[in-house]
Amino acid sequence: MSRYIIRRLLLLVPVLLGVTFLTFALIRVIPGDIVTNMMGVTAANNAETRAKVLRELGLDRPMLEQYVWWLGRIVQGDFGYSFIHGGPVIDRIMRALPITLEMCLLSMVMALLIGVPLGVLSAVRRGRPIDYIARVFSLLGVAAPSFFIGTLIVIFGAIHFPNMPTLGYVPFFQDPLGNLARMFWPSLTFGIGIGAIILRYTRSSVLEVLGEDYIRTARAKGLSRFKVIFVHALRNALIPVITAVGVWTAFMIGGTVLIENIFAIPGVGRLVLGAIQNRDYPIIQATVLFLSFGVAITMLVADLLVAVADPRVKFA
Amino acid sequence: MTMLEIRDLAVSFATEGGTVRAVNGISYALKEGEVLGVVGESGSGKSVHALAVMQLLSPPAARVETGEIRFRGTDLLRLDDRAMRAVRGRQIGMIFQDPISSLNPVYTVGFQLCEVLRLHLGLSRRNATTCAAELLSLVGIPDARQRLASYPHELSGGMRQRVMIALAIACNPSLVIADEPTTALDVTIQAQIVALIKRLQRDMNLTVIWISHDLGVIAGLAQTVNVMYAGHIVERGPVRSIYKDPRHPYTVGLLGSLPRLDETVGGRLRSIPGRPPDMTQLPPGCPFAARCPQASERCGAGMPPVEDVGDGHSVRCWHWRDVVAARAA
Numbered sequence: 001m002s003r004y005i006i007r008r009l010l011l012l013v014p015v016l017l018g019v020t021f022l023t024f025a026l027i028r029v030i031p032g033d034i035v036t037n038m039m040g041v042t043a044a045n046n047a048e049t050r051a052k053v054l055r056e057l058g059l060d061r062p063m064l065e066q067y068v069w070w071l072g073r074i075v076q077g078d079f080g081y082s083f084i085h086g087g088p089v090i091d092r093i094m095r096a097l098p099i100t101l102e103m104c105l106l107s108m109v110m111a112l113l114i115g116v117p118l119g120v121l122s123a124v125r126r127g128r129p130i131d132y133i134a135r136v137f138s139l140l141g142v143a144a145p146s147f148f149i150g151t152l153i154v155i156f157g158a159i160h161f162p163n164m165p166t167l168g169y170v171p172f173f174q175d176p177l178g179n180l181a182r183m184f185w186p187s188l189t190f191g192i193g194i195g196a197i198i199l200r201y202t203r204s205s206v207l208e209v210l211g212e213d214y215i216r217t218a219r220a221k222g223l224s225r226f227k228v229i230f231v232h233a234l235r236n237a238l239i240p241v242i243t244a245v246g247v248w249t250a251f252m253i254g255g256t257v258l259i260e261n262i263f264a265i266p267g268v269g270r271l272v273l274g275a276i277q278n279r280d281y282p283i284i285q286a287t288v289l290f291l292s293f294g295v296a297i298t299m300l301v302a303d304l305l306v307a308v309a310d311p312r313v314k315f316a
Numbered sequence: 317m318t319m320l321e322i323r324d325l326a327v328s329f330a331t332e333g334g335t336v337r338a339v340n341g342i343s344y345a346l347k348e349g350e351v352l353g354v355v356g357e358s359g360s361g362k363s364v365h366a367l368a369v370m371q372l373l374s375p376p377a378a379r380v381e382t383g384e385i386r387f388r389g390t391d392l393l394r395l396d397d398r399a400m401r402a403v404r405g406r407q408i409g410m411i412f413q414d415p416i417s418s419l420n421p422v423y424t425v426g427f428q429l430c431e432v433l434r435l436h437l438g439l440s441r442r443n444a445t446t447c448a449a450e451l452l453s454l455v456g457i458p459d460a461r462q463r464l465a466s467y468p469h470e471l472s473g474g475m476r477q478r479v480m481i482a483l484a485i486a487c488n489p490s491l492v493i494a495d496e497p498t499t500a501l502d503v504t505i506q507a508q509i510v511a512l513i514k515r516l517q518r519d520m521n522l523t524v525i526w527i528s529h530d531l532g533v534i535a536g537l538a539q540t541v542n543v544m545y546a547g548h549i550v551e552r553g554p555v556r557s558i559y560k561d562p563r564h565p566y567t568v569g570l571l572g573s574l575p576r577l578d579e580t581v582g583g584r585l586r587s588i589p590g591r592p593p594d595m596t597q598l599p600p601g602c603p604f605a606a607r608c609p610q611a612s613e614r615c616g617a618g619m620p621p622v623e624d625v626g627d628g629h630s631v632r633c634w635h636w637r638d639v640v641a642a643r644a645a
């Protein structure tokens with residue numbers, strides 16, 4: 001298994017090279033001017049100042065050269081300095097990343113808590129009221145954009161739980177309860193959106209598995225309905241769900257930009273959004289690198305979990 | 317002693333295309349230690365009637381319309397779920413057609429065997445493991461102890477069917493229902509599986525319902541044969557009598573010029589021209605009328621009654637005497 005993991009990680013190298021190179025090229029192509037953002041319009045219009053700033057930032061050199069130079073620094077663990085704030089990029093990322101990770105983790109827990117039990121219930125009570133409720137919920141959850149759900153939740157939270165803060169962020173170690181209370185709402189937003197998707201996957205997967213011959217065998221053995229569902233059906237049914245969860249976690253990492261802005265959470269999403277607005281290249285580049293790495297690791301973990309759940313899967 | 321007695325069993329399925337009348341009032345009795353062969357074309361209700369005995373048909377689509385299924389005197393249809401679960405796997409074991417898909421792919425053979433042993437016999441984990449290994453040896457799986465740790469996909473089809481057999485007989489049941497247990501297997505393996513079940517039947521004095529398309533196998537295994545058509549038992553009798561002296565035109569068609577009783581392999585059912593009737597719209601008379609060479613006007617008008625022709629042989633045909641006469645000529 002460790003050989004498999006190592007090979008997957010090695011395969012990651014070309015992927016990350018591709019992603020970072022694309023980012024590198026794209027942010028230099030989109031309109032907007034870094035010098036204006038740094039020094040203001042007057043200074044940016046002064047040709048001499050402009051040339052000096054560009055030279056200092058290394059932006060006067062050909063893009064490929066810039067990229068190779070950047071790569072060289074990254075390999076040495078040097079992520080450079082923010083164009084705008086001047087501080088080391090890694091500091092800013094290290095401050096934002098745990099916040100985003102916490103939110104993603106809580107959201108996924110929430111999504112699983114919503115999606116899996118409802119999906120199973122909806123499948124085993126197919127055609128009954130609970131099935132219709134679950135299906136309507138999943139339809140709405142999938143169809144409604146997360147900013148819409150997010151806004152509803154902010155309003156709902158503010159009205160019905162006036163004592164529970166909905167916006168902003170406090171570090172966990174400073175105020176654990178306050179932290180969780182604030183993280184609850186954005187995680188719920190994600191949890192509803194992704195939980196709705198997991199519900200659909202779980203429902204159809206459970207329904208499919210319940211029609212399998214080995215389920216009939218389990219019943220023919222005299223097992224209770226509970227055991228048939230939870231021992232024999234669920235594990236098989238969850239195998240495809242794990243892959244889907246992996247994909248949607250990856251998707252969620254991308255979606256943090258939106259949610260973090262709605263709920264004013266200073267995570268990676270906000271960091272990268274601000275950096276894009278400011279054309280703060282080093283921050284954007286490093287963040288994209290971290291996020292792609294996170295996505296890749298998530299997929300790897302999902303694949304490993306599938307292998308744990310399904311003995312037929314061989315690490316090849 | 318009567319092991320199983322089915323009276324007037326009818327099963328239907330509610331489908332989008334209408335109500336499928338899969339089993340239409342069948343009755344028969346099975347003695348302890350008897351091996352019953354059930355033959356008939358695809359769709360004749362063989363599996364459905366077996367699943368009805370096990371009560372593995374899923375409501376609400378499947379419905380037992382009428383009937384009684386008396387197992388050792390108790391009507392299984394009247395048992396609640398809990399009581400029925402104590403019968404399944406414990407008193408009645410079932411072997412299915414496709415061993416590849418009938419074992420749970422994510423659990424080891426040992427787990428799946430121990431599960432049933434612990435459930436019904438209340439064995440400890442340790443004793444269940446020992447017992448499971450013994451069962452695997454009993455069904456002819458070499459290195460039984462090691463095999464307990466195998467997953468189904470690591471075994472061949474024949475080995476998997478042996479595991480299925482081990483599951484079915486694990487708790488020493490009195491009745492075993494085998495629904496085409498060899499159809500999905502290679503010919504050489506088929507003979508081994510038949511021999512295995514034959515041996516187990518003798519050693520454990522099992523009562524067996526053996527559903528098959530293979531008349532040769534039935535001839536070598538069963539004492540009694542039920543011939544099913546469109547959800548009816550159209551002919552039933554001792555195996556010798558059915559093979560040598562079939563009274564129903566459908567049985568005659570199935571057997572063709574076949575069977576010599578010493579024949580053991582290769583006796584597949586002959587195919588009869590025409591197709592079975594639409595099970596959602598069964599004709600009012602004999603369902604075989606459209607394909608029957610003996611059919612007369614009377615056949616279209618009403619379903620023939622069950623007629624006893626002697627020696628425990630019975631038939632449902634208006635013109636069975638003509639069939640006998642035609643053969644004599």
Ligand SMILES: Nc1ncnc2c1ncn2[C@@H]1O[C@H](COP(=O)(O)OP(=O)(O)OP(=O)(O)O)[C@@H](O)[C@H]1O
Binds near residue numbers: 338357595
């Ligand atoms: N779950 C179901 N829903 C609807 N119809 C069904 C269902 N199961 C069986 N049937 C129908 O019931 C009839 C009898 O089916 P059954 O499986 O008993 O046939 P069989 O004699 O076992 O055939 P085979 O030799 O192909 O196994 C068929 O017409 C079939 O289409």
Ligand code: SF4
Binds near residue numbers: 565605612634
């Ligand atoms: S009752 Fe008539 S149609 Fe039916 S099998 Fe007998 S002869 Fe044929």
Ligand SMILES: [Mg+2]
Binds near residue numbers: 362363364495
């Ligand atoms: Mg069948």
